[in-house]
Amino acid sequence: xxxxxxxxxxxxxxxxxxxxxxxxxxxxxxxxxxxxxxxxxxxxxxxxxxxxxxxxxxxxxxxxxxxxxxxxxxxxxxxxxxxxxxxxxxxxxxxxxxxxxxxxxxxxxxxxxxxxxxxxxxxxxxxxxxxxxxxxxxxxxxxxxxxxxxxxxxxxxxxxxxxxxxxxxxxxxxxxxxxxxxxxxxxxxxxxxxxxxxxxxxxxxxxxxxxxxxxxxxxxxxxxxxxxxxxxxxxxxxxxxxxxxxxxxxxxxxxxxxxxxxxxxxxxxxxxxxxxxxxxxxxxxxxxxxxxxxxxxxxxxxxxxxxxxxxxxxxxxxxxxxxxxxxxxxxxxxxxxxxxxxxxxxxxxxxxxxxxxxxxxxxxxxxxxxxxxxxxxxxxxxxxxxxxxxxxxxxxxxxxxxxxx
Numbered sequence: 358x359x360x361x362x363x364x365x366x367x368x369x370x371x372x373x374x375x376x377x378x379x380x381x382x383x384x385x386x387x388x389x390x391x392x393x394x395x396x397x398x399x400x401x402x403x404x405x406x407x408x409x410x411x412x413x414x415x416x417x418x419x420x421x422x423x424x425x426x427x428x429x430x431x432x433x434x435x436x437x438x439x440x441x442x443x444x445x446x447x448x449x450x451x452x453x454x455x456x457x458x459x460x461x462x463x464x465x466x467x468x469x470x471x472x473x474x475x476x477x478x479x480x481x482x483x484x485x486x487x488x489x490x491x492x493x494x495x496x497x498x499x500x501x502x503x504x505x506x507x508x509x510x511x512x513x514x515x516x517x518x519x520x521x522x523x524x525x526x527x528x529x530x531x532x533x534x535x536x537x538x539x540x541x542x543x544x545x546x547x548x549x550x551x552x553x554x555x556x557x558x559x560x561x562x563x564x565x566x567x568x569x570x571x572x573x574x575x576x577x578x579x580x581x582x583x584x585x586x587x588x589x590x591x592x593x594x595x596x597x598x599x600x601x602x603x604x605x606x607x608x609x610x611x612x613x614x615x616x617x618x619x620x621x622x623x624x625x626x627x628x629x630x631x632x633x634x635x636x637x638x639x640x641x642x643x644x645x646x647x648x649x650x651x652x653x654x655x656x657x658x659x660x661x662x663x664x665x666x667x668x669x670x671x672x673x674x675x676x677x678x679x680x681x682x683x684x685x686x687x688x689x690x691x692x693x694x695x696x697x698x699x700x701x702x703x704x705x706x707x708x709x710x711x712x713x714x715x716x717x718x719x720x721x722x723x724x725x726x727x728x729x730x731x732x733x734x735x736x737x738x739x740x741x742x743x744x745x746x747x748x749x750x751x752x753x754x755x756x757x758x759x760x761x762x
Contacts, residue, residue: 386592386649390430396761402433405754409747413438418716418735418742420449420609424644425755426652426728433755434645440609443618443738454595454607454643455732456624458713461640462564463674464650465583465598467512467689469571471670472586478574481509481688485516488570491542495549503552508570510553511563512688513681517549518560524626537578537631541569557684559696561637565627568636580634590663591649596642598623599633608641609734611715618738624715638714644730651721651728675709675721698745699731701752716744720752725762729755 392399402425409421420438424431434451441447457464473479479488484505486492494502495517510516522544531539544562551558568579575582580598588596600608600621610618623629625638633639649660654675658666666674674688685694690709699718700708704727710720716735721728731751735742 386645387426387431387652388429389434390432392427392432392758395427395430395432397427397432397758398760401758401760402755404758405433405751406435406437408750408754409437412744412747416742417747418733418744419737420733422449422451422453422455422644422730422732423751424648424728424730426648426730427759428726429652429656431645431648440734441618441737443613449609450607451645452595452607452643453609453732454600454604454621454641455609455717455734456611456619456638456713456715457640457642457647457717458625458638458715459561460642460647460711460713460717460719461638462636463689463711464642464647465579465587465640466564466567466571466636467674468587468666469575469579469582470508470512470567471666471674471688473571473574475667475670479508479570481507481512483508485511485566485570488573489541489545489566491545492566493546493549495552497552503549504554506549506553508567509678509680509688511567513678513684513686514557514559514563515554515681515684516560516563517551517553517556518544518558518562518566519547519550520558520560520562522547522562522627524630527627527630531630533630534632535630537565537569537572537635540627540631541566554680557681557686557694559694561625561627564636565631566636568634571636578634579636580639583640587650587665588646590665591653591660593642593646593649596640596646596650598639598641600641604641607643610737611734612736612740613738624736644732647717647719647732648728648730651719651730655721655723655726655728675723699748699752701749701756703753703756712748716742718744718748722756725756725759727755727759 425433436449436451440449605621608621611624623639628635628639653660657668691697704722705724708722712718716733
């Protein structure tokens with residue numbers, strides 16, 4: 358019997374039934390409905406099952422959780438495959454918690470920064486050096502420093518910073534752990550590869566810098582600021598940095614590190630060196646919590662009467678930033694860059710989303726009022742899995758299931 362045959366009935370169908378029957382429970386964060394209630398076809402939507410399970414069978418990833426929301430109603434919530442492959446196999450469950458990796462950038466870092474913008478504490482046009490005095494500018498061939506890097510350069514990945522710096526190099530300098538302040542001073546002095554605003558280069562280093570700026574302005578680290586201002590007001594009880602002990606049994610493992618899989622410990626090396634709290638990675642969540650946040654954005658900043666962001670802020674976040682139209686990026690969100698293939702081929706040009714290195718992704722389509730959250734731990738156990746194609750194909754199935762516009 359193949360793995361596909363083994364998984365399809367006991368794992369998938371039972372979980373779907375359980376998810377939809379509990380829609381009226383008090384714990385349900387998004388009200389449930391059938392796909393037909395919101396103009397979708399259950400039969401068409403069910404075509405995601407063989408697509409996802411084929412990837413499990415081919416060992417592209419251990420398992421997945423898929424949540425689909427349309428018109429503010431949860432219409433699909435299923436788990437597939439396994440959460441663990443090694444050292445033992447364990448079944449994936451719909452409430453499992455994932456390392457979101459780079460989805461941290463829009464959900465925690467960009468949202469927190471823009472809350473400070475709304476409160477008049479910072480401008481996107483402020484110089485980075487106003488908050489990080491050590492931050493150097495690009496130096497031209499004549500040896501003269503170029504234009505100042507602004508906050509919007511960091512958030513749109515156009516600052517001139519390198520994409521990353523190896524954790525081993527940082528560890529040699531600071532030891533097995535370092536403060537965010539130490540790391541940001543190190544990043545600030547790195548050679549800038551081009552003048553600001555001219556080249557899109559996806560950079561974790563810019564978002565690590567933003568987290569320190571948020572902390573210097575607010576007096577609270579990113580984890581605490583986001584918890585108090587975003588996650589707790591939205592009721593996102595399984596979302597945060599450094600999951601507490603009671604959530605560890607729900608955390609799916611990522612890659613093996615020092616002979617053991619990382620469980621509830623961030624996969625990203627630079628975030629790990631900072632104790633798990635970073636602007637580029639470190640956030641953990643389950644699929645429905647992430648869908649709650651996405652629905653808030655789709656609702657122009659409000660969810661169930663709780664307003665997090667203003668409508669104008671959401672509009673600016675989710676449109677291509679005018680000064681960097683070539684980048685295809687908004688203020689934290691990805692609209693039309695080489696990284697945005699998780700939106701598939703059928704959703705329209707108004708959509709936006711983000712992916713995470715560990716195998717997570719979210720896509721939000723305002724035109725059809727649809728949210729697609731696909732969670733995998735494709736880096737377990739050895740960082741050899743891939744979900745790039747899967748993300749697009751799942752998004753296509755969901756879009757094609759919309760039969761009533």
